[in-house]
Amino acid sequence: MSVEIKKVTDKETLRKFVQFGIDLYEGNEYFVPPLIYDEMATLNREKNPAFDHCDAAYFLAYRDGVIVGRIAVMINYKSNEIWNERNARFGFVDFIDDEEVVDTLFGVAEEWARSRGMEKIHGPLGFTDLDHEGMLIEGFDQMGTMETIYNYPYYKDHMERMGYVKDQDWFEYLIPIPEEIPERYARMADVVKKRFGLMVKHLGSKKDVLPYARDIFLLINKAYKDLYGFVPLTDRQIDYYVDMYIPMLRLEFLTLVIRQEDHKLVGVGIGLPSLAQALRKAKGRFLPTGWYHLYKALKGKDNKVLDLLLVAVDPEYQGKGLNALLFSEFIPAARQLGMEVAESNPELEENNRVRSLWSDLNAKHHKTRRAYSKQL
Template sequence: MITIHSVSSKRDWKQFFEFPNHLYKDNPYYVPTLVLDEKWNFNPKKNPAFEYIDSVAFLAEKDGKVVGRIAALINHKLNKAQQKKYMRFTRYDVIDDIEVSTLLFKKVFSWGKQKGMDTIIGPIGFSDLDKQGLLVEGFDQLGMFITLYNHPYYHEHLQQLGFTKDADWVEYKVYVPEQIDPRIARISEIAQKRHGYRLLSFTRKKEVLPYAHQMFHMYNESFANLYGFCPLTDGQINLAIKQFLSLVSLEYLYIVVDATGTVIGFGIMVPSLSQAMQKSHGHLFPLGFVRILQSLKKYDVLDMYLIAVKPEYMGRGVNAIILHEGLKKAMENGVKYAETGPELEDNDNIQTQWKSFRTEQHKRRRCYIRPLE
């Protein structure tokens, strides 16, 4: 018999966070989420998103064993801005049993209708910086630290439950060339000489702090019209700064300012942490932190976390400045390729950047939609 109950006790939450590690124990492509981050995400005292979000989580058990989990949330801030009654599902993981999925979603649908919602989308999380999109292509590719991994049958379960495609993201391997395309170097040089743009350099992380808030406020502007995006509050920005600065390597942090010193673009790349997370099962202790530090020093793959340009500066060489410097560092350090992370399939502005490179579109992920009635 399958039972569903809401997550409330410490034991419940521990099972909720650890279930994916058990489900994907022998899967070579699954990359665990950092459990500490997940504890913060679901703690209203730690996650500023709870200022405008309601959330609930459920576990499914069969014969005393956890066989599925799911969380649901309502972003009241975004619903008000868009005049919608949408809810979201996230952290959906199940064994291959449609009955488990059916019962989990039945609980989620009921909760959403009680809250006055009429539509559900997902998987999509607390913010655009959260993991989102169900994997539908690329099951034989190593995951990224910032993305989801799931079995192929998840898609089949969602289809049987009446979900359809709402949006797709694609991901690329961008291979580092032997030589930098002269056009990128030329555009970068012209942009800096003609417009007075400057690429900042840092020797210590605390030197980044005066620009960090500008970066994420600009990020809000740059991503404003993208699918599912909700602008970060100051509290969320403070949290994002702490999280990114704890991982970022200064040689892969690129901030471009105009002649007045205002941030007009930035890029953040990080050496791949996938294998470190696999070995540590998403835990920092006892050896997880050490493995992360090792990954930041010895690597041949980069993960692109964020690239953003102030909207009015698109097409004016800011991207070229970031790409040019990123390529130089990647070539110096023997990087084979960089992974882009999820990009909306119709986001031509971002995908145009890769036309000068040898690329491989190796993953696709999807956000689904379904009316609650």
């Protein structure tokens, strides 16, 4: 049977679009499913404020009435203006190992982008830098994370067969958590605090986070502005992410670095106990029991893995040792809770400043992911 493409136009079909991205990996021991509710919200024009400056279409591929592939194609007009490009993005892409399916899916996405005047398509990317991005090309035998994409090895082969080329790579690291703060970290942390008049702010409750919540995202805007594909978050997007992420925080792994003279936030580090196993048990559903697995992973003391979600440092202080100060706070907090290993979020291949942090910690580069691009 030939491949039939259907555009997603209603909530019921959108749910099938999201569910296929879970069903395809049934039985895979490394795949970590997202929460269906969260994916639906991200793709919903009425809920996601990214649609203030984005357009998108979602397509499903069918063969003999059965879903065999999916793809989202997006245009972030704000990104194109900032970077002076005419790019489309593809993301939320999954497919069976079949050339006809893959070629038909990408053909529809490319034509949608081309018809809107775009000159290049790249991905996997989302609407923002906080969405999942980067196709896994190494590390297929490693557990996925809440923040990243897992895909089968054959995806890479199809991308290259269709003429897609490397646009950007990200590296991920598995980092043994030391029993004590390494001497270099401790020394650098002390020097940085004294030299620049900085202090670490410890918060006692989620309510205490709220006065800093917007400043955290404004700092991310400032710190990440030159990174691949980054688009500053708008006020509406900041409000959206504050409501999404602040309730999830575990305060032991929220480190705020404040300049004493004016109380300005100049650095932030955020970690979270790994939710990978909890999400696998939830199988994409918050109810009826998914919430319990997530709560136990977040609040319990049996979680051995810490996810390092993000580090953002004001450009004025980048390269001056603030990263060591941030991680000096994480290490004792993680050890006190019995954690044994940390997993980094994807780091751009050329981000040597962050990668140098792991040199004292016997870190293992265990995953690589890639953004591909193609001229239209």
